[in-house]
Amino acid sequence: MDTAGAEIGNELSMDTKVVDTKWIGKRTVRPDGADKVTGRATFGADFTLPGMLWGKVLRSPHPHAVIKSINLDKALALPGVRSVMSGADLTDFPLDTPVMVGPADMRFVSRNVMARDKVLYAGHAVAAVAATSSSIAQSALALIEVDYDILPHVIDVEAAMRPDAPVLHDYMRTGGVTPKPEVASNIANRLEFKIGDPEAGFAAADVIVERTFRTEPVHQGYIEPHACLISVAMDGQATIWSSSQGHFMVRNATAKMTGMAVGDVRAIPAEIGGGFGGKTIVYLEPLAMVLARKSGSPVKMVMSREEVFRATGPTSGSVNTVRIGATKDGKITAGEATFRFQAGAFPGAPARPAAMCAFAPYDIENVLSVGIDVVMNRPKSNAYRAPGSPIAAHAVECVVDELADKLGLDPVEFRMRNAAKEGSKAAYGPTFRRIGFVETLEAAKSHPHYSAPLGANQGRGVACGFWFNVGGESSAQLNINEDGTVTVVTGHPDIGGSRASMVNIAAEMLGIDYKSVRAQIGDTSTIGISATTGGSRVTFAAGMAVSQVTEKVIETLRDRAAKIWDIDVDAVIWEEGEARPAGTNAGEFEPLSLAELAAKANATGGPINGQVSINAQGAAPAFATHICDVEVDRDTGRVEIVRYTAIQDAGRAIHPSYVEGQIQGGVAQGVGWALNEEYIYDDAGQLENPGFLDYRMPVASDLPMIDTVVVEVANDAHPHGVRGVGEVPIVPPMAAVANAIEDAVGLRLTDLPMSPPKVLAALEKKG
Amino acid sequence: MSKLAIKMTVNGTEIEAEAEPRMLLIHFLREDLNLTGPHIGCDTSHCGACTVDLNGKSVKSCTIFVGQADGADITTIEGMANADGSLHVLQDMFREHHGLQCGFCTPGMITRAHRLLQENPDPSDDEIRHGISGNLCRCTGYQNIVKAIRAAADQINAAKEAAE
Ligand code: FES
Ligand code: FES
Numbered sequence: 001m002d003t004a005g006a007e008i009g010n011e012l013s014m015d016t017k018v019v020d021t022k023w024i025g026k027r028t029v030r031p032d033g034a035d036k037v038t039g040r041a042t043f044g045a046d047f048t049l050p051g052m053l054w055g056k057v058l059r060s061p062h063p064h065a066v067i068k069s070i071n072l073d074k075a076l077a078l079p080g081v082r083s084v085m086s087g088a089d090l091t092d093f094p095l096d097t098p099v100m101v102g103p104a105d106m107r108f109v110s111r112n113v114m115a116r117d118k119v120l121y122a123g124h125a126v127a128a129v130a131a132t133s134s135s136i137a138q139s140a141l142a143l144i145e146v147d148y149d150i151l152p153h154v155i156d157v158e159a160a161m162r163p164d165a166p167v168l169h170d171y172m173r174t175g176g177v178t179p180k181p182e183v184a185s186n187i188a189n190r191l192e193f194k195i196g197d198p199e200a201g202f203a204a205a206d207v208i209v210e211r212t213f214r215t216e217p218v219h220q221g222y223i224e225p226h227a228c229l230i231s232v233a234m235d236g237q238a239t240i241w242s243s244s245q246g247h248f249m250v251r252n253a254t255a256k257m258t259g260m261a262v263g264d265v266r267a268i269p270a271e272i273g274g275g276f277g278g279k280t281i282v283y284l285e286p287l288a289m290v291l292a293r294k295s296g297s298p299v300k301m302v303m304s305r306e307e308v309f310r311a312t313g314p315t316s317g318s319v320n321t322v323r324i325g326a327t328k329d330g331k332i333t334a335g336e337a338t339f340r341f342q343a344g345a346f347p348g349a350p351a352r353p354a355a356m357c358a359f360a361p362y363d364i365e366n367v368l369s370v371g372i373d374v375v376m377n378r379p380k381s382n383a384y385r386a387p388g389s390p391i392a393a394h395a396v397e398c399v400v401d402e403l404a405d406k407l408g409l410d411p412v413e414f415r416m417r418n419a420a421k422e423g424s425k426a427a428y429g430p431t432f433r434r435i436g437f438v439e440t441l442e443a444a445k446s447h448p449h450y451s452a453p454l455g456a457n458q459g460r461g462v463a464c465g466f467w468f469n470v471g472g473e474s475s476a477q478l479n480i481n482e483d484g485t486v487t488v489v490t491g492h493p494d495i496g497g498s499r500a501s502m503v504n505i506a507a508e509m510l511g512i513d514y515k516s517v518r519a520q521i522g523d524t525s526t527i528g529i530s531a532t533t534g535g536s537r538v539t540f541a542a543g544m545a546v547s548q549v550t551e552k553v554i555e556t557l558r559d560r561a562a563k564i565w566d567i568d569v570d571a572v573i574w575e576e577g578e579a580r581p582a583g584t585n586a587g588e589f590e591p592l593s594l595a596e597l598a599a600k601a602n603a604t605g606g607p608i609n610g611q612v613s614i615n616a617q618g619a620a621p622a623f624a625t626h627i628c629d630v631e632v633d634r635d636t637g638r639v640e641i642v643r644y645t646a647i648q649d650a651g652r653a654i655h656p657s658y659v660e661g662q663i664q665g666g667v668a669q670g671v672g673w674a675l676n677e678e679y680i681y682d683d684a685g686q687l688e689n690p691g692f693l694d695y696r697m698p699v700a701s702d703l704p705m706i707d708t709v710v711v712e713v714a715n716d717a718h719p720h721g722v723r724g725v726g727e728v729p730i731v732p733p734m735a736a737v738a739n740a741i742e743d744a745v746g747l748r749l750t751d752l753p754m755s756p757p758k759v760l761a762a763l764e765k766k767g
Numbered sequence: 768m769s770k771l772a773i774k775m776t777v778n779g780t781e782i783e784a785e786a787e788p789r790m791l792l793i794h795f796l797r798e799d800l801n802l803t804g805p806h807i808g809c810d811t812s813h814c815g816a817c818t819v820d821l822n823g824k825s826v827k828s829c830t831i832f833v834g835q836a837d838g839a840d841i842t843t844i845e846g847m848a849n850a851d852g853s854l855h856v857l858q859d860m861f862r863e864h865h866g867l868q869c870g871f872c873t874p875g876m877i878t879r880a881h882r883l884l885q886e887n888p889d890p891s892d893d894e895i896r897h898g899i900s901g902n903l904c905r906c907t908g909y910q911n912i913v914k915a916i917r918a919a920a921d922q923i924n925a926a927k928e929a930a931e
Binding site: 027032034040043046222225271274276495497658661668669691699701703706 | 801805807813814845859865872873877892893895897904908911912
């Protein structure tokens, strides 16, 4: 059955005129669907090789300690153990100079992958072994002797900022402050974005609201744990099969950390079982590479769920203060925010994007937005869907809501009066081109959800969100096969159905049935360099590359037809999947279909294909407005989401089902963040809930249907109008839920998660 | 460790094998039988990615030892397709209604949904949501999964009615 061309079910409202299209905007069946519903798709842990060994990691039981010595001899002597390693086996990057691979600093990534000198969190990798079975590898870990000198630890962000806090890195001086500090501190960086005169702005305000908010670290929660298999040939060339958001990143980072030439490493992307930012960096690959090189055998490593929680990136917990002032007639005059972010053991919390995104939805003349990146004895934080923006929006959107309330204004109306538009200057720098924020607010206001009646103990909340969206390196190849089918190859792991969007674009432009187009992800040796899947960039950037390569191939197809007809190429046009003479002047020729031209390819000049590599420019931001209804159980403090509508500007929805899927998935994660998810540490610096039992992510019965409205305000810098979709849906939910709770029971909750005990305690306190 | 002789039926084929008695069923399926459709998301019985059908019940195959499955009749995602090799209606509907993004939860979801529809051939959306609440999906927000199961139930019921 095929419903690809069927009516679009959910609402799509179009701002700009969209040309009638055959495949773009249609719900085509994804090319990898059958493999995934039959269990054939190969994920990171599904690969095996003859003679393969199993690698396992020994992790620190202490949150902070000096490693005095490591003795691996007994472990290596265990029958079946073939190689052992410690941090000393990885490249020792000097601490005084950044070593960048993409956005990641290898000084820190390599010390996070395996500790050198010091362990910085409970769960930090200390040593690893490879053995003929996973149970032997497990037993060998117990034979590794590590002598620790235990140091005092610090977990809380405010405690870590104090001058008397235990210092994690004695070389670290706070960046972004002048003069450069002389003493070491856990404050890695302070940065600020400022426009106008905030104090004057507050002086002009009639109402000012200031509040402090707390959020806990939450994990990306991908269901597939990290996994890889690495094989090293006799000549030293290595192949990596692993699940990641960017196999070029895996190749480059692994080569760098193991002292190999990039050209000697080939990374083959496995299907990826979710990432959400958490698989934008390596954890296991450098270890497996060392173990494989030492043993001469392929090594496979797979994390347990507990390891995923204890040692891979959650996003930052934070303590944030936001102050906003407005006049009586509802104009925001000034905004000020300080975001104090937990980076975990190494610098790199998304404090910068938080400070940038915080006020971006609003046209405010006076803004001061400060981000502070702080290290402490927790796992190194990693990107999570729109890094920083959801945390910033949680604080800002709650304050905006409270202001609207104080001014007696409808929350959507208040936002509308201050919404950023084309020409608004954002505090973080740019002046916006055409954006679709107002359109999402208008869609919210006119949506039946917004005026639907509420029951007892129910409340409605609104919140908005912003994300930059990014472009960058993308490559695409398009091959016309002998039978007229088409293969499109790109270089980004397909994390949420992007292959289907590439098919839609190529089929649309070629004018052929989407079913004759197949999309594949090339490995690092078969496709041009392609940056990591992240930043909501793939449909935008790879879509642009696919569009350009398709254009190029169409040119070739016209050229081949011109040769056959012996006329000028300009006299040939490409229409509905075939070459046609441009007009009667061009001559009378029967059109040549793609399949006919493919069959004649060798006679007309050889195989027909194309390759394009670009650094995609012109990414345009995404805005979202969400409406959430909750019901609060006054006896238990449990908050139930009873209705949810998410409105978003996608620019152009190349494949509406996957746009909606991204929105629904982002909302579900946001609801988990709002109500249940959190890292819980005890006084000894140990994570108390490293499993799905106590780290509770939403299950199907926790959620209602999530309605989506896709607004399309085209990005004119993209051949198909694409903006980027995947990240902004997680930005508004926490504030939307908090604002709904306030509406339901009059409680302004400032700390996440708003779990039953917290809600109940607040209800009791209020009386 | 002495090995245990195991006999079971997996996806309609009789299997005789030797396994370490304390090996988990999921490891036996994945490593000894090369059935990598069932996935490991947690190995603590909370994610459902490893769900298989065992003697007519949905079982998380990370919760039992292979020895406990001796003599059992097991169906994994690899055994779900129709006898003629075409996709089972649930598989087809998951694909058709975009009931997956990354697809890692999908084999467990489909196997669970299959059993759910045996237990309750015409479930409401709410019953579907409760019925699959032992299976985590982090990508989809469950919406299209519920839709896919609903659509499969409708098709199965319509086919049954037509046959009567
Ligand atoms: S792996 Fe069995 S329930 Fe998660
Ligand atoms: S589709 Fe990714 S976990 Fe369900």
